[in-house]
Amino acid sequence: MNRIEGRVKVTGLATYAAEFPVKGVTYAYAVQSRIAKGRIARVDGGAALAMPGVLAVLSCEEPPEVAEDAGPELALFQSREVAYRGQIVAAVVADTYEDARAAAAVVRVEYEPGDHDVTLRADHPGLYKPEVVNPNYPTDTEKGDVEAGLAEAVTSVDVTYTTPVEHNNPMEPHAALALWDEEGRLLVYDTAQGTSGSRDTIAKTLGLPSERVRVVSRHVGGGFGAKGSTRPQAVLAALAARAVGRPVKIALTRQQMFDVTGYRTPTIQRLRLGADERGRLTAVDHVAYEQSSTLVEFAEQTTTPTRVMYATPALRTAHRLVRLDVATPSWMRAPGECPGMYALESAMDELAYAAGIDPVELRVLNDADTEPETGLPFSSRNLVACLREGARRFGWEHRESAPGRIREGDWMGGTGVAASTYPARRSPCQAVATVRDGDFLIRVAAADIGTGARTVLTRIAAGTLGVAPERVHVELGDSDLPYAPVAGGSMGTASWGSAVVRACEELRKDGKEGRADTTEEIKGDARLARHAFGAQFAEVRVNSVTGEIRVTRLLGVFAAGHIMDAKLARSQFIGGMTMGLGMALMEETFTDEEFGGFLRRDLAQYHIPACADVPDIEVAWVDEQDDDLNPMGSKGIGEIGIVGTAAAIGNAVHHATGHRIRDLPITPGKIL
Numbered sequence: 001m002n003r004i005e006g007r008v009k010v011t012g013l014a015t016y017a018a019e020f021p022v023k024g025v026t027y028a029y030a031v032q033s034r035i036a037k038g039r040i041a042r043v044d045g046g047a048a049l050a051m052p053g054v055l056a057v058l059s060c061e062e063p064p065e066v067a068e069d070a071g072p073e074l075a076l077f078q079s080r081e082v083a084y085r086g087q088i089v090a091a092v093v094a095d096t097y098e099d100a101r102a103a104a105a106v107v108r109v110e111y112e113p114g115d116h117d118v119t120l121r122a123d124h125p126g127l128y129k130p131e132v133v134n135p136n137y138p139t140d141t142e143k144g145d146v147e148a149g150l151a152e153a154v155t156s157v158d159v160t161y162t163t164p165v166e167h168n169n170p171m172e173p174h175a176a177l178a179l180w181d182e183e184g185r186l187l188v189y190d191t192a193q194g195t196s197g198s199r200d201t202i203a204k205t206l207g208l209p210s211e212r213v214r215v216v217s218r219h220v221g222g223g224f225g226a227k228g229s230t231r232p233q234a235v236l237a238a239l240a241a242r243a244v245g246r247p248v249k250i251a252l253t254r255q256q257m258f259d260v261t262g263y264r265t266p267t268i269q270r271l272r273l274g275a276d277e278r279g280r281l282t283a284v285d286h287v288a289y290e291q292s293s294t295l296v297e298f299a300e301q302t303t304t305p306t307r308v309m310y311a312t313p314a315l316r317t318a319h320r321l322v323r324l325d326v327a328t329p330s331w332m333r334a335p336g337e338c339p340g341m342y343a344l345e346s347a348m349d350e351l352a353y354a355a356g357i358d359p360v361e362l363r364v365l366n367d368a369d370t371e372p373e374t375g376l377p378f379s380s381r382n383l384v385a386c387l388r389e390g391a392r393r394f395g396w397e398h399r400e401s402a403p404g405r406i407r408e409g410d411w412m413g414g415t416g417v418a419a420s421t422y423p424a425r426r427s428p429c430q431a432v433a434t435v436r437d438g439d440f441l442i443r444v445a446a447a448d449i450g451t452g453a454r455t456v457l458t459r460i461a462a463g464t465l466g467v468a469p470e471r472v473h474v475e476l477g478d479s480d481l482p483y484a485p486v487a488g489g490s491m492g493t494a495s496w497g498s499a500v501v502r503a504c505e506e507l508r509k510d511g512k513e514g515r516a517d518t519t520e521e522i523k524g525d526a527r528l529a530r531h532a533f534g535a536q537f538a539e540v541r542v543n544s545v546t547g548e549i550r551v552t553r554l555l556g557v558f559a560a561g562h563i564m565d566a567k568l569a570r571s572q573f574i575g576g577m578t579m580g581l582g583m584a585l586m587e588e589t590f591t592d593e594e595f596g597g598f599l600r601r602d603l604a605q606y607h608i609p610a611c612a613d614v615p616d617i618e619v620a621w622v623d624e625q626d627d628d629l630n631p632m633g634s635k636g637i638g639e640i641g642i643v644g645t646a647a648a649i650g651n652a653v654h655h656a657t658g659h660r661i662r663d664l665p666i667t668p669g670k671i672l
């Protein structure tokens, strides 16, 4: 199927959060902290208020009312303490965007600065063990005797990898438009990966019952996690609109997004692997060091994929966190799994070379029959099929195994492989299916963030009802619709689709209306280990004079349940792999150690792949028949594409050059 909203998007008719036409709209612009730590002594909005068109200055001098239990990142203007550079400390509301922006520049904020610490180190004295890691996994796990396993190993590696701060850069910057009606009900047009959750968060932050808030996100121009939790623009728009008694619009600049919409935590990861004379693992030890802010404990689940990947008698995984004077990290496509698998799959490649075993064969040899950490059976696991199919398509059997052998003039060539994995979850969801004018209306507060959710839900409903897709209309992107979980964790389609199938089944029985709530159905999901798997293959050329790295081929083969729509799935996989290419070679936000906050806060300096950087990516899948997952037999596909790509490219760079770069991104300076 073609995208249902494809035409309105490419013709510019699709309405994004900042674009809803509203009479009497005003504009807010944020003032951000210039220090990384300290106290606000005074905010002087006098000069700003005297500027043309200015309606209000919001700050801690007269804090707007929010709920006492509002989360600290969203409790705007409630505290005089500064937690990070770039934090929103004031805002100007004016008749036009330009007036608001000009006035924001003359708001005077006087600080009493303190000493900041913004640098993650593996020996940081503030490191501690969080209670759990996201979303609710044990922080550490241990099975068998890791030290004994390493001691008896014939081959072992002990390697440390680092990954930098990275930022999501969806095409649509964050924006919000807030209106209060005469009854005191709040409507927010927001850029959200889920309207039900955002509605609840905004209501909780403002101390309102959920029924008094409505969030609408009809179209969202990408999210990747940056719009998965409610960001400050939504709350600021609501507070500003209440303060001036008129609708307020906020459109964050790209630079502001780097400060206040989250980022991927940097990581330092130590991997110790041991193998016997045949290459079977005797021990796996994976420790990750990562950061959070002083405001919120965000503990990313970096080593959790290591708990599901390979069979080994001894397995230890751990996370250590330090609270720094930085913004709170948040979700970025495959948070945890992506950086974690970069380290594990790079280390597996190092082990393969140390043991003299082909990297594909090493992975096949150590495939697991049951989930290594829990011993639970897998609902389905086809990692080996992905590796074999990928090797066949890629022409792996002709590969010269020794590194540094392929050369054409100044260009060295190499190939690499890595595995990928991502959990296949679903979350409780409601949906209503009704007959309308002889057609069918499906109502669910799902979010289409560019993935094609409308399209695939239409297909799912049409399939269940046994009618043509043209007769099905899906309404989503509005918290007044039946409750739905976020488009995140690669579980959107599985969650919403389960509810849509059940609602359509009910409609078939009833003839007029079907209502579904999957809360009970989902309780049975925990008895099996549910994960998607994949294999990534990369070919690179590295210039021995300039250090330039070109990815010339990428192939991903995935086992992700039943693929419901080939076109949408392929787009998701290549999108993820492209983002993985960026992670491997380009993406990096520097922390400003002297002043706090981030350097490279725009797309001129924060590089993401452009078309010329991306080869013709080949995607294939092993279609799985897995009836235990959900009514569609599907696993999520939004995130697994990024998992493993950076390792495959890094492994190919090693194969080309003979050098291991253990610090992402792999830039020309590190090659030379």
Ligand code: MOS
Residues within 6 Å of the ligand: 193, 223, 224, 225, 226, 228, 331, 332, 333, 334, 335, 487, 488, 489, 490
């Ligand atoms: Mo994604 S990082 O689960 O929004």
